[in-house]
Amino acid sequence: MDSERVSALRDSGENHFSPRSNGGSERTPLKLPFIIGVAGGTASGKTTVCNMIISQLHDQRVVLVNQDAFYRSLSNEQLQKVNEYNFDHPDAFDTELLLSCMEKLRHGRTVSIPNYDFKTHKSIEPGRMVNPSDVIILEGILVLHDSRVRDLMNMKIFVDTDSDVRLSRRIQRDTVERGRNVENVLDQYAKFVKPSFEEFILPSKKHADVIIPRGADNHVAIDLIVQHICTKLGQHDLCKIYPNVFVIHSTFQVRYGNAYACEGTKTTKHDFVFYADRLIRLVVEHGLGHLPFTEKQIITPTGSVYCGVVFCKRLCGVSVIRSGESMENALRACCKGIKIGKILIHGEGKNGRELIYEKLPSDIASRHVLLLDPVLASGNSAVKAISVLLNKGVAESNIIFLNLIAAPEGIHTVCKKFPRLKIVTSEIDMTLNKDMHVIPGMGEFGDRYFGTGSSQHHPK
Ligand SMILES: Nc1ncnc2c1ncn2[C@@H]1O[C@H](COP(=O)(O)OP(=O)(O)O)[C@@H](O)[C@H]1O
Ligand SMILES: Nc1ccn([C@@H]2O[C@H](COP(=O)(O)O)[C@@H](O)[C@H]2O)c(=O)n1
Ligand SMILES: [Mg+2]
Numbered sequence: 001m002d003s004e005r006v007s008a009l010r011d012s013g014e015n016h017f018s019p020r021s022n023g024g025s026e027r028t029p030l031k032l033p034f035i036i037g038v039a040g041g042t043a044s045g046k047t048t049v050c051n052m053i054i055s056q057l058h059d060q061r062v063v064l065v066n067q068d069a070f071y072r073s074l075s076n077e078q079l080q081k082v083n084e085y086n087f088d089h090p091d092a093f094d095t096e097l098l099l100s101c102m103e104k105l106r107h108g109r110t111v112s113i114p115n116y117d118f119k120t121h122k123s124i125e126p127g128r129m130v131n132p133s134d135v136i137i138l139e140g141i142l143v144l145h146d147s148r149v150r151d152l153m154n155m156k157i158f159v160d161t162d163s164d165v166r167l168s169r170r171i172q173r174d175t176v177e178r179g180r181n182v183e184n185v186l187d188q189y190a191k192f193v194k195p196s197f198e199e200f201i202l203p204s205k206k207h208a209d210v211i212i213p214r215g216a217d218n219h220v221a222i223d224l225i226v227q228h229i230c231t232k233l234g235q236h237d238l239c240k241i242y243p244n245v246f247v248i249h250s251t252f253q254v255r256y257g258n259a260y261a262c263e264g265t266k267t268t269k270h271d272f273v274f275y276a277d278r279l280i281r282l283v284v285e286h287g288l289g290h291l292p293f294t295e296k297q298i299i300t301p302t303g304s305v306y307c308g309v310v311f312c313k314r315l316c317g318v319s320v321i322r323s324g325e326s327m328e329n330a331l332r333a334c335c336k337g338i339k340i341g342k343i344l345i346h347g348e349g350k351n352g353r354e355l356i357y358e359k360l361p362s363d364i365a366s367r368h369v370l371l372l373d374p375v376l377a378s379g380n381s382a383v384k385a386i387s388v389l390l391n392k393g394v395a396e397s398n399i400i401f402l403n404l405i406a407a408p409e410g411i412h413t414v415c416k417k418f419p420r421l422k423i424v425t426s427e428i429d430m431t432l433n434k435d436m437h438v439i440p441g442m443g444e445f446g447d448r449y450f451g452t453g454s455s456q457h458h459p460k
Contacts, residue, residue, distance in 0.1 A: 032106055034232055035152050036137045039144040039204055040159030041197045042088070043169040045215025046139045049159055052216055053137065056226040061133040063105070067140020069114045070098040073122040082121060083187065088196030090142055095149065101130075102152055108132045119179040134233060141197075144204035154232070157225065158208035161215045163194075234428060238408055242415040244422045245406075248286045269451045276326065276449055279404050279426050280374070284330040287402045287424040291315070291368055312368055316361050318343060320373040320385050323446040327372040327402065339367075343388055345381045353384035365393030368400070374445045376406040376425065378436045379413030386418055396420040404445075405429050407438040 036053075040046050047066070054062045070093045078085055086092060101111045112127035143149055144156055167189060174180040180188075205211065212221045239245050288311065296310045317331045318324075321344040328340055341360035347353040361367065369389055376382055382401065389399060397420040406425040409432050414423065429438045437443075446452070 033133055034135045034154050034229060035102070035106065036135065036155045036157060036229070037143045037150065037153040038137060038139040038157045038159060039141065039201065039208070040161065040215070041163065041166050041201055042141060042193055043166040043173060044159040044161040045217075046141075046159050048216040049157075049212060049222065050137050050139045052222050053226055053229075056222070057135060057229060062135040062137065063130055063133040065102070065105070065113060065130065065136060065138045067093060067098065067138065067143050068118075069116050069123075069128075070094045070101075071116050071121075071123070079121065083184070085121075086192040086196060087188075088141065088192050088200070090145055090200060093140075093142065095146055099148055099152075102136070102138065102149070105130065105132050105136055106152065118174075118177075135229060141201050142204070144207045145200050150207055155210070155225075155228070156208045158205045158211045159215045160205070160211050160213050163197075231427060231429075234408065238411055238428055242411065242419075242423075244419065245411055245415065245428075246286065246290070246422065246424045247428060248282055248424065248426050269448065272448045276374070276404070276445075277330065280327050280330045281333070283402050283404060283424055283426050284327065284334055284370075287370055287400050287422075288334060290400055290422055290424065314367045315339075315370065316341060316364060316367045317370045317372055318360065318364075318385070318389065320345065320371070320381060321357070323374050323449065324372040326374060326445070326449045331370060331372065343385050345384050347380075353380050355384060355388055358388055360389075360392060364389070367394070368398045369394050371399055371401045372403075373401070374404040374449075375438055376401070376403045376410035376414065376423070377432055377438050378407070379410035382410065382414050383417055386414070386421065400424060405438055407432045410438075 038046050038050055050064050054064060071087065072092060072094050074082065074085065097114075101113055104111045110129060110131050113130050114123040114127045115125075116122075117124050138149070138153070144158065150156065170189065170193075171182055171185050174185045175182060210221065210225060212218050212225075216222070239247060291311045293311045295307060297305055297307050300306050315335060315338055317328060317335075317338055317340040319328055319340060319342055321342050325342075331338055331340065339361045341364065342358065343355070343360075344357040345353045346356045371382075371385060371389070373382060373385070386396075386399060386401070390396060396418050399418075399421045401414065401421060401423045403423070403425045404427065406423065406428050408428060411423065411428065414421070432438060
């Protein structure tokens with residue numbers, strides 16, 4: 001399999017099936033599925049965690065593929081000495097077959113996945129027919145071990161459960177479900193399971209994007225993962241429709257910050273400001289990366305030549321009062337001496353927006369503008385603010401609109417009207433509620449950031 005090509009496709013954001021696929025066994029792979037790998041030691045709760053994720057992704061088409069299905073069948077000779085066979089070694093699996101099945105599923109083809117019997121140690125015919133889906137979860141002790149398998153994944157998870165807990169669960173499970181006795185389980189554990197865990201499984205943890213301590217008991221981690229998958233499935237579509245929408249790379253730092261900033265009653269004003277400021281800084285840095293630049297060579301103190309870049313100097317920030325003012329400090333910290341203008345817009349509901357106040361640099365028409373507003377909801381205020389800038393002579397393509405959270409409705413509104421402007425955000429949320437608030441959202445951002453109003457601890 002050509003893993004370089006796989007990475008290139010993924011990096012270009014080419015992902016996921018169309019929700020309007022034909023539903024048959026051969027689907028048009030307009031987009032590639034979102035592939036999640038779930039590894040961890042035996043009985044760590046991998047299967048249980050996957051089933052919880054699947055049940056929470058109720059409105060997505062999800063399929064679970066178990067690495068166990070790709071165990072090689074034992075020959076009669078091997079069966080005679082089954083107690084000497086290491087089922088925890090990478091060679092126990094037919095990884096070529098796993099890769100070929102995954103590649104077919106990834107390209108929208110139905111595949112037959114073998115059925116494995118833990119009592120007879122053999123594959124049994126017929127296999128299980130698996131249809132392609134929007135999300136494919138590949139689960140097993142060694143799914144993060146082989147780099148070719150890892151390269152297929154958009155998200156890598158390691159379920160990290162205490163080894164004593166795992167051993168006691170394994171005894172329980174294997175004596176009840178896999179036809180073993182306690183002595184077999186303990187012998188196999190000491191001879192193969194534990195040493196292979198240390199040699200192959202534990203080292204693969206470093207490849208994980210997310211580590212789930214305590215497995216299925218960790219509801220917070222599972223909720224975050226489900227939210228991330230939902231966001232990714234929605235986000236990629238919008239980024240494909242509007243190539244000028246950029247969602248900053250969703251590291252766990254970003255999700256961590258968003259989790260705190262979005263949390264309602266438990267996050268104090270102080271914590272909210274801390275996490276919001278971190279996210280704002282990331283968005284501002286990312287937004288600045290979209291400015292035009294020229295290359296510049298300099299001589300370093302060691303006399304070496306360094307080839308760097310110089311960004312366009314004619315810049316200004318414009319904050320939409322009041323929430324947008326929370327982003328000014330981060331912009332000032334990144335661009336020394338930057339001019340900052342302000343716009344105040346009034347009006348709620350469907351009756352349009354009114355410009356109340358503006359103070360903008362007199363030469364704004366010749367500048368690149370970073371428009372600051374942390375929440376893009378319906379997009380009506382943004383449209384008004386952008387129109388003010390355009391009326392002042394700013395070129396649409398010279399505007400970069402920075403926000404922390406954007407609703408799909410706001411993105412549609414802004415991007416349809418202003419296709420040349422860029423939007424940089426840290427997260428595209430699910431939708432707007434009837435009060436035009438972003439869901440799940442952060443509540444009243446200005447009140448929470450500046451510590452005013454009754455909603456600071458009870459966001460709507
Ligand atoms: N959080 C948990 N609490 C109690 N029992 C659990 C928990 N997670 C898993 N189990 C049980 O432990 C056993 C192993 O879990 P499983 O999900 O099959 O692990 P794995 O797929 O990692 O081998 C199963 O019998 C399962 O029901
Ligand atoms: N015939 C077999 C095949 C595998 N095993 C053990 O299963 C474990 C992997 O499955 P989990 O659900 O626990 O992840 C692995 O540790 C093998 O030792 C087996 O006992 N017999
Ligand atoms: Mg399992």
